[in-house]
Amino acid sequence: MHVSVAIALALLLSGSPVSAQTHPVQSADDITRYTGDFLVEPVSPAATVYARTNGLELYLDNGLIRRTFRLTPNAATVALDNLATNETLLRAVRPEAEVTINGTRYAVGGLTGQPNHAYLTDDWLAHMTADPEAMRFVGYEVGRPEARLDWKRARHCSPTAVWPPQGVHLRMDYQIPSTDESADAGVGISVHYEMYDGVPVLSKWFTVTNETEQPITVDSFTAEILAVVEQESWVGVRQASDYPVPQCLHIETDYSFGGMTPATASSRAVHWVADPQYSSQVNYQRIMPCLLRVEPELGPGQIVEPGTQFESFRVFELVYDTSDRERRGLALRRMYRTIAPWVTENPLMHHMRVADPAEVRRAIDQAAEVGFEMVILSFGSGFNIESRDPAVIAQWAELAAYARNKGIDLGGYSLLASRRISDTHDVVMPEGVQPMFGNSPCIGSEWGINYFNTLHEFFESTGYTILEHDGSYPGDECTSELHPGHIGHADSRWNQWRTITDFYKWCRSRGISLNVPDYYYLSGSTKNGMGYREVNWSLPRAQQVIHTRQNIYDGTWTKTPSMGWMFVPLTEYHGGGAAATIEPLDAHLDHYQRMMRSNLALGVQACYRGPRLFDTQRTREMVTREVSWYKRYREILESDIVHGRRADGRHVDWMLHVNPFPSTPEQPRGMLVAFNPLTQPVTTTLHVNLYYTGLKDTAHISIEGHEPTEAVLSRDYTVDIEMTVPAEGMTWATISE
Template sequence: MVLLITGLASGNTIDSDWLVTQIKEPVRIEKKLADKEIVLGNTLISRTFRLLPNAATVAYDNLMTGQSIIRGIKPEAIVELDGHTYEVGGLQGQVEYGYLLASQVDSFTANADAFVFRRYETGGTKERFGWKRKRYSGRSIWPPPGKSLTLHFEPPAGRLNGLRLSIHYEMYQGIPLLAKWLKISNGTGKPVRLKTFTSEILAAVEYESLVGEPRRWEYPNIHVESDYAFHGDDSKNANKTAHWLADPQYGTQVNYRRQTPVMLEVRPPLGPDLAIEPGSKFESFRTYELIFDSTERERKGLSLRRMYRTIAPWSTENPIIMHVRQADPESVRLAIDQCAEVGFEMVIMTFGSGFNMENIKSDYVAQMKELVDYAHSKNIELGGYSLLASRRISDEHDVVNPQTDKPGGAIFGNSPCLGSQWGIDYFENITTFITRTGLDLLEHDGSYPGDVCASKSHPGHHGLGDSQWKQWKKISDFYKWCRGRGVYLNVPDWYFLSGSNKSGMGYREVNWSLPRERQIILGRQNIFDGTWKKTPSMGWMFVPLVQYHGGGAAATLEPLSEHLDAYGAHLAQNFGSGVQACYRGPRLYDTEQTKALVKKWVDFYKEYRDILDSDIIHVRRPDGRDIDCILHVNPQLKRKGLAMVCNPLDRRVKKQLKLPLYYTGLAQTARICEQHGPYKEYRLDREYNVEITIDIAANGVTWFVIE
């Protein structure tokens, strides 16, 4: 088992593995070398700063593997202010960038043209924004416990007198994760233009060392993510700030053309190109650096999922949602009533329903408030759909293409500029609508995808240079406002770090127009593949109760009572994986038998909710050729595991199934029962596996509870 080899090699055991056993040691900030250095560490990683003659990172260590993360010194940041580029901190004099000798640091000097370190301060972590907990969620603490270190800098002598720049670091307890961002305070008495900035530069140790150049390089084994993210269903394709580049100072690298991507730069793709007014402040986006202790896929995925549970814990909210197809009061009341009967928790007036959150006329607002109040009387939350981007408003209000100086050519063809008067009015209207109606949820489709805008007449930005930054601020501030009010956010883009709760799990929409039997296996594949990096609660699936993208009667579940096998399969695999779906249609049930089926799986999910919302170990991917299996694990619960097993075959299957129990935290024995049957004790082998006997009916599903 790759995991155990890796764990033993780094000196870890199951009792000290941070992904299995909660680490209670706090983050520490300690001085070293007669106060010349300060260390921020948490037993998993540490970052060491030399403070004289200027502040610089002189060590960044992976304490889990005993390896150094960096091989050289770089500035702590770079800023372009009033047309001049300045390094922030850093030391000069390092010649060899293949490694950094601690004995040489004393001989390094400060750059006379750089911002110079003046003082530091320490403290605890602070919440980035408020999180109002209105519904069931995980047990994460907000803000996550840890420590902060702030380094304060002043400009070089004779430049920008009165301006101050601070670099902030946070490290969190029990996870190898560091956050970094910068702030600028303008005390110069006049506006100062910030053209752009680079908030992190790391001379990282290379992952691979090649003489030639491959088609695709492997980057250093670090996950870097910022909250300046958009237009992506995954952190990888939503990344707009982390860039792995060749290091021009690394002259002794093996690559012949010296193009190994080993230098990390974190910066916005454009701008922000802002005037910082006298007495005002600027704050950058935040960057998170997750240090891996393994290259094994499951372990890296578990690390990433732990990161989201730590810094975006609202993503663990996982309400059971129906998407009602029509927004007239009669249809919405029927949906509310049926949800209350079977245990669903939320109703969305879905896309195409006629719901219009931009309409703030008093009679419409009153009608919707009455529906919200009715839903609340039944302990149901009510929300609705709104489309932001991927639509045309007008030449006046759409983003302007900088290449043509006309609308068109945006990411979705045409899209409104959030800094136009329409954009300003849009956000004012929907915040007013939410406030007046008490709406509990917003499904925000076509969220801001990162479009730039060359307009010079839009009131919300000055021109091209600040257009992306201002639009990102508009959307992210709105999402943070929603999070503080407890408004649930379904957003099909990667806005988790700005407050959104859920995105798509990852599926092709037109697949829901395929015949029902094909949807089932494809759906399980989507869940299996989507939960390598997402927790179950972070992604939604889809169930076409009525026709969606075509397909006719062969693709839809209505009449529901005539397709109980397919409906039951959808319910079982969604609830069994802890993944909520868009059940889109006019009703959840049409007969008492259908109602009983829906309630059976809702009750199942609520009985095992803690463990079903926990992380997934990927045992066997669905392929239609044999049984498939996922294993939920959580060593902090009484039920430490739940294995969900599906049989796609048209015959009964009886066989042995190996379950990897390492991440349950069990080391010697496990008690396992099938469904609500009797428990049987199993002894774990040396690789923390057990073998169980499964006997599962044709096209059947079963589960095993592990304590």
């Protein structure tokens, strides 16, 4: 019997934790199928590893998706199935990973001999062989997901947030083939998989363990290789960039930077490329991008000392069951709530633009009075987080303690990239390549090391609990061989990424909130920009209101409301003068209220940038009233959005919040918010689909807290709701069971 099968069966039949957590089945047909809709109904099967009793296969399954592994003559993924649509996503077998160690490229597992890479049959599998030079499978272990970072819950977040996510963890172990007489023979690789309960998502990463007596170098790697069914049948000759990539999968990694969207931020690692083995494809040039390779473009070039491990980045795979934009967005947002639940933290923020201690104290007082939860010493305020003056540190620590006693988070702004330090400390880019922001220090330079030491010391010394980190690390390379934080070019990007993500994880473990205008959510960031043009806040006030709701409508296809911040210029920002600003606040109270409602009613927090939140008792009362309304309905307002009608300045625009899984039965399942941009009231009937509230037959609808009326849902889950929306105002309705 092949050694991998023998070990796998020994583990299965022994009294080890594997047998206690692995369910034996005769075949995949014995696994319970889930027939509901995970977006609106609980998923009853938990994520589980099933072992076929003949020892040939493992199934990683959560009722929504299934990944099937063949265990002999080597381990390999032979199927990735969407159980909701009964589709198989894969057409061919590839190694589980590839790793270059000390200059030698190793396949990790995999099978060879597939005669046609358009599809895979059981008969072919029975005759496929192991690559004798590939790392060989030696066993597996099953457990539960563990937290990849510590999350200290220091402020309001979703009441249903769970960390670490519930599910199952499968570790599959491989070793260098025994015929390999190189110094690498003592190297082991473990490929890890996590599948989560109730969502069609799995994650994957690997570790390299050096059990030799000498250091080894992990030169490069590919963490995931999937030969996926092509998106379309394109026969003709075109530029490769024109061809559509498969839309059945969303692939993302925590090795993400230099972008405001998952597609741009993951572009340094997620690659859809042509498959040279797929000779039977219909494309004339055989260049359809249907082979997924998830790998860093550069490096990592990491030295692994004897007795230590290297860990790759993590790959997250979401299987879509539709081409519908809203449903895909809801699935993606569910994924973020599962694998990065800290993004549900959503504090009301005052961007304080004056760092004078007396003014900061007054801002803290005002925030506490009206119900805001956070004061951020903004850019241009005079706040300098890099000061090591003991008197300055003591001053900020005193203010942080004062804020804490008032129930307010206090923090500040710091700029990393886009600034120039010196030729010695800046990134040295390859010839012909420019830093993303024109200038940038190297995090691995002496300045960069001191910078992060300073940030650690500042937060430890002051007790500040928010960092707004502008110009975060965008992925710039560095060819310097003089910087102490990296050896040369090959390890420069990996080391810089590790430094900043380790810092972000440290912040998350201490309850420090992170506003980062980049895609660092999976490494601990709380918010990114929702997506707006900075100079638009210098437009006339009325135009800003429309832009606000347009930006939120556009940004929440892929973000939960809490994942993106917006902007409210209480004072002048990028010009525009008096026509663009709200100050004096009382003089523009109606506009101030419209801006608050345009954000809060959509569950979004803005940076209210100015020296104060109110200037008169009337202003104070308005802000308090809007905040109190928001907090009363916070759970539904911070739930996901179903997009209704985008703001255009001509007609009523609206959105629907949905929550099929409220924390208590008393919480609404939905909230409809409608805005009227016109200067006269509008009475209109909105045709609203309530499917994603989870309601099936009837709904109780209450307009602005009035006595609810029962509505019968049509067969397509729609209802007609008549609303009268005041001129330049808002109307809302709760939707309950």
